[in-house]
Amino acid sequence: MADHVLGLSRSDRVVVLGGFPLLGGLIGWALPAVARWVLQLRWAPFGGPLRLVERLDGGWGLAGAVACGALLGAAIGFIAVHEALRVIVGDEGLVVEKGDSRRTVAKSDVDAVFVEGRQLVVLDRESRQVVRDRLENAERPRVRKAFAAHGYPWVDEDPYDGLFRRWVPDLPDLPGSVNALLAARAKALEGGGGADAAELRDEVQKLGYTVRDGDKVQYWRPLVKP
Known part of the structure; x- marks a missing residue:
């Protein structure tokens, strides 16, 4: 196809x-x-x-x-x-392009795809957000049809939504290294540094957690391994 x-x-x-x-x-x-x-x-x-x-x-x-x-x-x-996000959905995987960056995500690594607000979210097998970014023309039926046509696991909402908790500085439930990254990310968000915030989210995920934003507030959850 x-x-x-x-x-x-x-x-x-x-x-x-x-x-x-x-x-x-x-x-x-x-x-x-x-x-x-x-x-x-x-x-x-x-x-x-x-x-x-x-x-x-x-x-x-x-x-x-x-x-x-x-x-x-x-x-x-x-x-x-x-700088607009462009995603090519194919039978073998995804090609994600934005600005000068271009990366691929194998279809076998994708565990869930959904639209949250105006953002496209793709989760891998360990619930990492391998894609979370604003997608123009992100009408849910159109996006769902594109992924369903190639057999991707579409869901209507985040399957881990109930695990997210609001982050506050020096949260005792998180390791110090994660708190430090989230504090730096909060400053990046305040300064409008979208690229820095995305990079710091990736760093947080390397430590076993992930994060999403809502009304200038960060929410975190641990990664869920199969």
């Missing part, structure tokens, strides 16, 4: 790569008018920079603003597409 590809579709990529530059160009075109309007207010802040922006109205100045906006939009669109 042909592989199923989950993530941004070709049309989605076209919309993002074409729409962001267009939106950026429109913002650049509107900036002088917005600056002029703000300068008319009594409390207008940043008067100097706003007057410089206002002078871009017309001629080469306006063309430059539109071009800069379009280029910035194109850069943002490219990053959005490049």
